[in-house]
Amino acid sequence: MALALALVLVPLALSAVAFLLPSERWRPWLLPLGGAVRLALTAAALPRSDVAALSGWMQLDALGKVLLLLLDVLFFVSALYAPSYLRLRASRENRALCGCLLAFLGTSALVAQAHHLGLLWVAVEASVLASAPTIYFNRNPRSLEATWKYLLIGSVGIALALLGSFFLAYSAVHGGLGSSLLVEDLVRGASRLSPAWLHAAFIFLFVGYGTKMGLAPMHTWKPDAYGEAPGLVGTLLAGGLTGCSFLAVLRFFQILQAAGQADFARQIMIAAGLLSMLVAGAFMARQRDYKRLLAYSSVEHMGILVLGVGVGGGAMFGALLHLLNNGLTKGVLFLSAGNIHRAFNSKLTGEVSGALRRVPASGALFLAGFFAITGAPPFGLFVSEFTILRAAMRGDHGWVAAGFLVALTVVFLGMGANVLHIVQGEPPADRQPTGFRDTALTVGPPMVLLGLVLLLGLYIPPPLHALLTEAASALEPRS
Amino acid sequence: MSRAADPLLVVILLLNFALLGTSRLRTVINGTAAQGAALGALLIAVPGELSWHTLLIAAVTVGLKAVLIPGMLNRAMRDAAIRREVEPLVGFIPSLLLGGVGTGAALLFARTLPLAPQHVGSLLVSASLSTVLTGFLLLTTRRKAITQVTGYLVLENGVFIMGMLLVEAMPFLVELGALLDLLVAIFVMGIIINHINREFSSLDTARLTALKEE
Numbered sequence: 142m143a144l145a146l147a148l149v150l151v152p153l154a155l156s157a158v159a160f161l162l163p164s165e166r167w168r169p170w171l172l173p174l175g176g177a178v179r180l181a182l183t184a185a186a187l188p189r190s191d192v193a194a195l196s197g198w199m200q201l202d203a204l205g206k207v208l209l210l211l212l213d214v215l216f217f218v219s220a221l222y223a224p225s226y227l228r229l230r231a232s233r234e235n236r237a238l239c240g241c242l243l244a245f246l247g248t249s250a251l252v253a254q255a256h257h258l259g260l261l262w263v264a265v266e267a268s269v270l271a272s273a274p275t276i277y278f279n280r281n282p283r284s285l286e287a288t289w290k291y292l293l294i295g296s297v298g299i300a301l302a303l304l305g306s307f308f309l310a311y312s313a314v315h316g317g318l319g320s321s322l323l324v325e326d327l328v329r330g331a332s333r334l335s336p337a338w339l340h341a342a343f344i345f346l347f348v349g350y351g352t353k354m355g356l357a358p359m360h361t362w363k364p365d366a367y368g369e370a371p372g373l374v375g376t377l378l379a380g381g382l383t384g385c386s387f388l389a390v391l392r393f394f395q396i397l398q399a400a401g402q403a404d405f406a407r408q409i410m411i412a413a414g415l416l417s418m419l420v421a422g423a424f425m426a427r428q429r430d431y432k433r434l435l436a437y438s439s440v441e442h443m444g445i446l447v448l449g450v451g452v453g454g455g456a457m458f459g460a461l462l463h464l465l466n467n468g469l470t471k472g473v474l475f476l477s478a479g480n481i482h483r484a485f486n487s488k489l490t491g492e493v494s495g496a497l498r499r500v501p502a503s504g505a506l507f508l509a510g511f512f513a514i515t516g517a518p519p520f521g522l523f524v525s526e527f528t529i530l531r532a533a534m535r536g537d538h539g540w541v542a543a544g545f546l547v548a549l550t551v552v553f554l555g556m557g558a559n560v561l562h563i564v565q566g567e568p569p570a571d572r573q574p575t576g577f578r579d580t581a582l583t584v585g586p587p588m589v590l591l592g593l594v595l596l597l598g599l600y601i602p603p604p605l606h607a608l609l610t611e612a613a614s615a616l617e618p619r620s
Numbered sequence: 621m622s623r624a625a626d627p628l629l630v631v632i633l634l635l636n637f638a639l640l641g642t643s644r645l646r647t648v649i650n651g652t653a654a655q656g657a658a659l660g661a662l663l664i665a666v667p668g669e670l671s672w673h674t675l676l677i678a679a680v681t682v683g684l685k686a687v688l689i690p691g692m693l694n695r696a697m698r699d700a701a702i703r704r705e706v707e708p709l710v711g712f713i714p715s716l717l718l719g720g721v722g723t724g725a726a727l728l729f730a731r732t733l734p735l736a737p738q739h740v741g742s743l744l745v746s747a748s749l750s751t752v753l754t755g756f757l758l759l760t761t762r763r764k765a766i767t768q769v770t771g772y773l774v775l776e777n778g779v780f781i782m783g784m785l786l787v788e789a790m791p792f793l794v795e796l797g798a799l800l801d802l803l804v805a806i807f808v809m810g811i812i813i814n815h816i817n818r819e820f821s822s823l824d825t826a827r828l829t830a831l832k833e834e
Contacts, residue, residue: 259790282828282830283830283831285816285828286828286829286830286831287831289765289816289825289828290828290831293759293768293772296772297756297772297775300752300772300775300776300779303779304748304752304778304779304782307779307782307783307785307786310786310789311785311786314785314786314789314790315735315736319789320789320790335733337732337734338733364831365831369831
């Protein structure tokens, strides 16, 4: 009881402290502090199976644990990057950034634990609203535009998700299930839910939460938001927040699975997954801004996640592993891209080259992150993408596997051209050094994340394997 | 469910068309406010019996959707000294036509969904979907930030109507969630509008075009 609430309330309390603390210099240290406390709480919660509160509205199951693990590792490691980064950007006030990131950390634990459809919706909404002000960190017209689009498109998504939740609730009322909106109760009584309402509900829910994930064609806010936000924020949005919405989709998938309507959901998810991958690939090839490039990479990987769930079987495990891999690698890419941005004072591919010479460590990390994210061995994404591909070939999904491979190739080529231009060659003569140098605190965190991705590619620790297997089995039909 | 609900839903549907067909921002804001008031009345009409709880929720709904938020928007309109929506991406007559087609489609689609006995024959589902669509149209085809925010409000109104089907089974959380969300979202948007106004000296989101694919 206490642990379930502490996971949410401790970061929220620290967020309040961040808003009240007057010192610009000391406030950023609250981020690693909050990250460390949460990591300790999560470590205490992971082996337990009885973490719950509010009479079952909050429960930490295997799916929630996977998300919580990802969020906390990513938050803690990238929070170590924050103090030195924010000292470089001392001209901008960091009160809203620190406070909102900690608030997001708190609400994301609510998403991970919510087992009540209403609470889940409130929690996702809260995480989205908490993260919106962080995009406006640079306080210029471009970041304002990005924030406006993020809020408006995001709010529409969340409104549609609410409509879908109502549809689902009505199918429960219509089926005589009473007034409980707990996932367990809905799964138990799933055979009595009306299929017509369920289908309509899933469409609205998938579009709604899919907008938050940034699946094509609802992804248009994403390049703007990730392009204008600081690399630190991009890491947490692309690696963490998208995972929250993905978990929401999975919860509804669980209910459809129990109702015997999973095939309907699977078809939608496979189609949306492939579309996202192809759209992302097409936009990457002609992208001139390397932070927007990373945003399209995020669209691509959201596509891989829902495609994995849509394929099912072994791909379910692959998709959950991919959630971890993608989140951690996004951290490597966004943080090292942030360093390159500082060193060249430009985020346009055409104006940046020779990153390996000017900031060798960041340039190398960016290059390694590129190979990791495009699924090159020996990194973790190779394993998870291969798992999904193998399941697609084994199942009756030959053309899905073909489309998957084509999309991966397009992405590799499109992204590779940009990345190689940035890291290779000589720094352009008209871009004088900005004085930014690689330091332990700006290079260390992405290096740690890269190490974790490498580890996941070589060896998955048995407890993690067991956790992922348990989470994947929760998404399969009950035998 | 009492029969008083359907006339109110017809009023809401007519207001949808009024919103789609006008260029005057004041009409759009006031139409949204009227819709909010109708939603409050709907909350009292649907359960059929009065309780303090429903009265309270209805009062909060009317207070937020018909008074406070339209008031904020009217003030933003006065401060920015703009009165009309100019050059929408889809004109006013085509918007009306789209709204008509959408309402027809919503009526047809709603008939395919099975309803509990106490709701059979009600307009709730089709009115909800049609209002959501109206909000979506306003949101995507208008250029002024104020009209876009009202579009979002109308969209939320549509979701709210759908919640009426559940008001007897699960009254509390659903409405509270909707209202809370609305308040926060509009509050945040209000701040952003303020910033757009200061940065661009205009509330025209068409100026927000620096970020796009070439």
